[in-house]
Amino acid sequence: MTSIAYDFPWIAAAERVYGPLADAFGLRPARDALQTWCELATAQLGEVIANAQVAGVVAAGAVDGMNRLTQRLDRLRGDGQTINSPTALLRMGLGEFDGAMHAAMLSEPGLAATAASVRATSHRRSGWQKLSTLSAEALGQPTRVEVDETFREIQQLKREVRELKRAAHARTAGSRP
Amino acid sequence: MNRRPIDIQPLTLLRELSEAQQKIANGAQRIARFSDSELAIATAPKDEVWREDMVRLYHYRPAPQATQPAGPPTIVLIAYALVGRYQMIDLEAERSFVRKLLARGLHVYMVDWGEPQRRHRWLTIDDYVNGYLDSCVDVIREREAVDSINLIGVCQGGVLSLCHAALHPEKVRNLVLTVTPIDFHGDKAAPEAAGGYMNRWARALDGDDIDALVDSMGNASGPSVGHSFLMMNPVGNLAKYTLGLVDVLDDDAKLLNFLRMERWIGDRPDTPGEFVRQWFKDLYQDNKLVRNAFVLGGRTVDLRQLTMPVLNVSADGDVVIPTACSRGQGAHFGTTDYAELSVPGGHIGTFVGGKAQAVLAPGIADWLEARNQPRKRPPR
Numbered sequence: 154m155t156s157i158a159y160d161f162p163w164i165a166a167a168e169r170v171y172g173p174l175a176d177a178f179g180l181r182p183a184r185d186a187l188q189t190w191c192e193l194a195t196a197q198l199g200e201v202i203a204n205a206q207v208a209g210v211v212a213a214g215a216v217d218g219m220n221r222l223t224q225r226l227d228r229l230r231g232d233g234q235t236i237n238s239p240t241a242l243l244r245m246g247l248g249e250f251d252g253a254m255h256a257a258m259l260s261e262p263g264l265a266a267t268a269a270s271v272r273a274t275s276h277r278r279s280g281w282q283k284l285s286t287l288s289a290e291a292l293g294q295p296t297r298v299e300v301d302e303t304f305r306e307i308q309q310l311k312r313e314v315r316e317l318k319r320a321a322h323a324r325t326a327g328s329r330p
Numbered sequence: 331m332n333r334r335p336i337d338i339q340p341l342t343l344l345r346e347l348s349e350a351q352q353k354i355a356n357g358a359q360r361i362a363r364f365s366d367s368e369l370a371i372a373t374a375p376k377d378e379v380w381r382e383d384m385v386r387l388y389h390y391r392p393a394p395q396a397t398q399p400a401g402p403p404t405i406v407l408i409a410y411a412l413v414g415r416y417q418m419i420d421l422e423a424e425r426s427f428v429r430k431l432l433a434r435g436l437h438v439y440m441v442d443w444g445e446p447q448r449r450h451r452w453l454t455i456d457d458y459v460n461g462y463l464d465s466c467v468d469v470i471r472e473r474e475a476v477d478s479i480n481l482i483g484v485c486q487g488g489v490l491s492l493c494h495a496a497l498h499p500e501k502v503r504n505l506v507l508t509v510t511p512i513d514f515h516g517d518k519a520a521p522e523a524a525g526g527y528m529n530r531w532a533r534a535l536d537g538d539d540i541d542a543l544v545d546s547m548g549n550a551s552g553p554s555v556g557h558s559f560l561m562m563n564p565v566g567n568l569a570k571y572t573l574g575l576v577d578v579l580d581d582d583a584k585l586l587n588f589l590r591m592e593r594w595i596g597d598r599p600d601t602p603g604e605f606v607r608q609w610f611k612d613l614y615q616d617n618k619l620v621r622n623a624f625v626l627g628g629r630t631v632d633l634r635q636l637t638m639p640v641l642n643v644s645a646d647g648d649v650v651i652p653t654a655c656s657r658g659q660g661a662h663f664g665t666t667d668y669a670e671l672s673v674p675g676g677h678i679g680t681f682v683g684g685k686a687q688a689v690l691a692p693g694i695a696d697w698l699e700a701r702n703q704p705r706k707r708p709p710r
Contacts, residue, residue: 218565226335235337240346242336244573251565252523258561259527264534272539278546301451301548308452315461 214257357579384444552598
């Protein structure tokens with residue numbers, strides 16, 4: 154049975170009381186679509202939050218890069234050197250930012266943020282696929298899962314044919330004088 | 331008195347901007363003038379000798395001025411990775427791994443994994459190793475009338491070659507692994523500051539994440555894989571497409587090298603979903619290969635079955651496959667003839683880098699020729 158927004162008591166109660174009745178009147182596809190849209194909205198929001206986490210890590214890396222550049226310039230000043238070429242300064246800056254960004258992305262928070270982003274993207278993508286499945290079912294078209302299952306069966310059959318061919322070839326080779 | 335560390339005069343700024351502007355304007359004209367034939371990659375002549383599904387086996391035509399070895403020909407099959415196209419090993423005529431092997435008189439075959447479509451999403455590593463790759467090896471054995479051939483695997487292709495050689499050791503005379511991850515957790519003990527991003531990223535996910543990713547994606551699209559590689563080095567890539575590009579705009583040879591490389595980078599095929607699932611869960615996460623726990627087609631890949639000579643080639647500056655994952659792996663293998671070769675450059679630089687040219691192909695050709703004793707089939 155579908156379950157829409159159980160976090161809201163009134164909606165949950167109405168769903169439990171009238172949901173089955175609505176299904177009986179043929180409203181199941183519409184209710185499924187509504188629930189999938191809700192899930193999709195949650196997933197989209199989750200993806201935005203996850204990407205914001207990644208952006209936070211990148212921003213932290215940028216700040217670290219700026220600190221590294223400042224320290225490098227301090228060392229130059231200590232050595233009595235001066236940069237008078239904007240291109241040279243740009244190269245130096247990119248070099249320092251590169252190291253800082255690697256450190257940020259390979260840090261525990263960086264890896265956790267990118268992992269969360271992957272999870273959120275998968276969640277959002279599967280939400281759209283559920284919607285697409287509902288549409289296909291409503292229109293009497295094969296769904297993604299059905300098509301993929303057919304491909305899976307074909308692949309399994311091809312494996313079996315491959316094994317049979319190998320076995321036949323081995324038998325033929327073995328029977329040669 | 332403390333001097334300021336930055337002292338950029340307005341005139342200097344204007345001069346450098348003007349120079350860059352001029353260089354970019356001239357460079358744009360140069361780029362537009364290059365002909366398609368100048369930008370072509372993978373031009374070594376070859377013939378298709380076998381195909382199944384989207385996979386092709388090519389045989390390169392012998393080089394006209396090739397050295398004629400005294401003994402029987404050295405027959406090699408090169409297996410590239412699935413995440414890139416095989417053209418990398420023949421990117422430019424002057425920096426072509428294939429052409430260098432041909433010039434040494436080797437008989438070179440190449441497997442092109444092609445472009446998997448949605449219907450190929452269920453292809454597993456077993457299908458590649460015991461299916462396509464094994465068929466390629468059999469076709470070559472038949473064509474050349476030998477029992478065993480030499481296998482050269484590149485990166486992922488190295489893992490496939492390693493698995494094939496362990497499962498079918500009678501068909502592989504010598505095994506050459508180049509920039510190949512073997513101990514996928516090797517970087518744990520020796521983490522590198524700027525490398526091993528993929529290893530750590532994969533371990534930050536759990537098995538369910540990989541399942542959800544593959545289930546929702548189907549195949550891993552080429553652009554998404556390309557994006558992952560770009561994100562391993564975002565600032566470096568930013569520099570490459572800005573300052574780095576401006577640096578080479580007035581040098582035709584370097585500019586052509588850049589453009590050919592871009593042509594290769596932009597042509598990434600999709601990777602079958604089930605292959606990706608196994609690759610990440612069994613190898614990156616569970617490190618089954620060196621634990622002799624990796625199962626393909628119902629058979630365990632036992633690295634102790636690698637009794638043929640093995641040459642393991644790694645790149646000094648490889649940030650894609652940390653050297654801790656590729657070097658010093660001989661103890662896992664059953665062979666007593668194990669050697670390593672270090673090549674200057676990065677993961678891709680191994681094949682196209684200027685310094686690597688003098689080391690890689692000659693090193694592999696020397697090693698193979700010293701062990702070239704193909705077992706001719708007895709006449710039937």
